[in-house]
Every structure is written in structure tokens, then in C-alpha cells.
Amino acid sequence: MNSSKENFNNIKVLIIGSGIIGKFNALELSSQGFTTTIVDDSESANSSNAALGMLMGEIYQKRHGRSWELRKESIKMWPKWIKKLNQINPKLYIEKPFIQLTTSEKKFEKLKNFATKNSEGNLQLVYKSSEILHSINKIFGTKKFQGLISYKDGRINPKLLLETVDLYLKKNKVNIQKNKVTAIEKKANKWISILNSGDKLLSDILILCNSNDCLKLIAHKNSKIELQPVLGQAIEIHYENSDVNFLSLPKNFNIDGRNFIPLTENRIIIGSTDEYNIIPKKEKISELIEFLDETPIWLKKNNIHKKWYGIRSKPRGEPSPILKTLDQGLMICSGFYKNGILLAPACASWISKEIKNHI
């Protein structure tokens, strides 16, 4: 195959799965000129549509290995992606900083050590007396919080992000097919994807971005890849009372693993649970709201206005995510588990380099 850039449009790429990973890959490759198709039958139920959009790259304490390299790359690339996506939607941005809080002295000691070791100026400790905690302490009715601010981390509105990418894909003439791939096979250096409808899609390159379900398509390949579904639930609290104004809180923060995103004066999102299951458990919702000695009245179950969940894929026996070549012309981008939104730029960068080995 001729690999000069002008001829990329002769190369047909099929991406299975239209979550954030499939979409970022499609945007990257279509921008380079590849003739790109995405196929997905139930996009609205995927985990990308359930995500909260936290971009927590710097604040994760593991600062070595492949996952740190990918996080580092993504942190660096996000501003470029925002600039590109702003051509379509100037309203898309990353709301910074990100605040991580804890009520545990032990966890705060760990955060302190982490901040001291990584003192490049992007992290700042938050002590119990910090002014930034004023509204949080008032609304949560406690003075036990302390933690860390990460000025490089933040949040992107995931719905706006996905909508903007969709518009860009349309502009790039990416073909989007609403269908399910039931099997894949290779014939004469081409990949054939068999659809639920019975139709077949032919491509030079096939990229599996279909999370847990990619295993069904590669079962015959003895790939040794193992994934487990991890369900995450999130809730929206609706509480109308002039004493509580969620907009007085920081724009996004985390308390002992729970993310908080104030939406309006009386609505706030909280997420998410970790459930090694594919059916959401009602009792797991308690973990999102019952974590203080005294639960504030607005944080009670009867104020839950909305609930939703998504199923992430977590690799077994190897780190997250899985970015691999499985065969000539066949690549997999799966197992993003908790931070697929954060890592989407690094994944698109990997695919754009890796694809050159296949053409």
C-alpha cells in the first residue's frame, strides 16, 4: 500500500465503537486524510455518555510507568485538542483547577508527601484553615476537609465534548453507521466486518474501540486479552433552599474518591461508584452520599433527582488501557476503565503512529 499522505484517502479505516475513544481516533485519522467509517448500534448507552468529564492527570499519585506516560501525553495534548475543537464550538473549554479533599489524616499525609516530591508549582496543599474551603465547609457542615489543588487538572463537559466531536466528524465526512458488528474476518489482506443486518463492511484497517465487547470479536484469535466490566453509577441531587447555593462551591472537586460537579444553585452531580457487575446495585448509591459523620440534609437520598450508570472495561492481568496491534491491519484500543476521557488524546496519538506500521 502506498503510504504517502496524499494517498491516505485510498486507505479505508473501520472503527468499531463510537465512544470517546472511537470518536477521537476517527477525528485524528480522518483529519490525516484516511477514509474513515465508525460503526456502533447503541452509542447512547455507552460509558462515554455516562462520564463526568474529570481530567485528573497530574493528581494521580503514580508518577512512573506506561500509564503515567499516557497521562502526561494527554495533559500536554488537551490544549491542542481544545483549540482544534474550538473551530467547531468556541464554548468548549477545560474548567480548572481540580481540588482533591479528604477527611482522613492518613490520606492527607500522603497528599503532602506527594506534593512535596512533585513541587513543580502545579500542586498546592489545602489546609483546614484555607479560604478556598469556606463554602465547602458551610455546605457540607464540617471542618474536617483538607487536600490538594491541581492547577493543571480540571473538567470538560463530556456532553458538549461528544457533540462537538460529532460535528467535526461530519465536517470531515466520516461515515457513521448505526449497526452492530457480529464477527470479523480477514481475507486477502482486507478486513471484513459482518454486521447484524447481514451486510459486510470491507476495510484495510480495523480498529476495535468497542470496550468490553471487543473480546467477542477476537475470541478466535487467542489474544490472551482479558477485560472485566466495572459499572459506575452517578447521581444528580436537586435541593431547593435559600441556605444552600451549589454555585458557591468550586466548579469541580473530589472528596475521598467522589467527584462533585455543581450545575446550578440547586443541582449538583456526584459520581461515581465502582461495581464489579453489569447491573446497578441500589445500595451502592449510599457510598456516594453517606460518607460524613453527619450527612447534610441536602445530601439525603430523597433529594436524588436523576441516576445513571455506564459500564467501563478494566483489563485483567495488565495495566489499563490496552493499545495493541493484534494482526496486520488490526488494532485494539480498549480497557480505558476510569479515565477514557482524559486519555482519548494520547490514544489518538498512539493510533496515528501505529497505523503507519500497517500501510
Ligand SMILES: Cc1cc2nc3c(=O)[nH]c(=O)nc-3n(C[C@H](O)[C@H](O)[C@H](O)COP(=O)(O)OP(=O)(O)OC[C@H]3O[C@@H](n4cnc5c(N)ncnc54)[C@H](O)[C@@H]3O)c2cc1C
Ligand atoms: C459514571 C462514570 C463516570 C466516569 N467519569 C469519568 C471522568 O470523569 N473522566 C474520565 O476520564 N473518565 C470517566 N469515566 C470513564 C470513561 O467514561 C471511559 O473510560 C470511556 O468512556 C471509555 O470510552 P470507550 O470509547 O472505550 O468506551 P464506550 O464509551 O463504552 O464505547 C464503546 C462503544 O462500543 C460500542 N460497541 C460495542 N460492541 C459493538 C459492536 N459489536 N459493534 C458496534 N459497536 C459496538 C458500544 O455501543 C459503545 O458505544 C467514567 C465512567 C463512568 C461509567
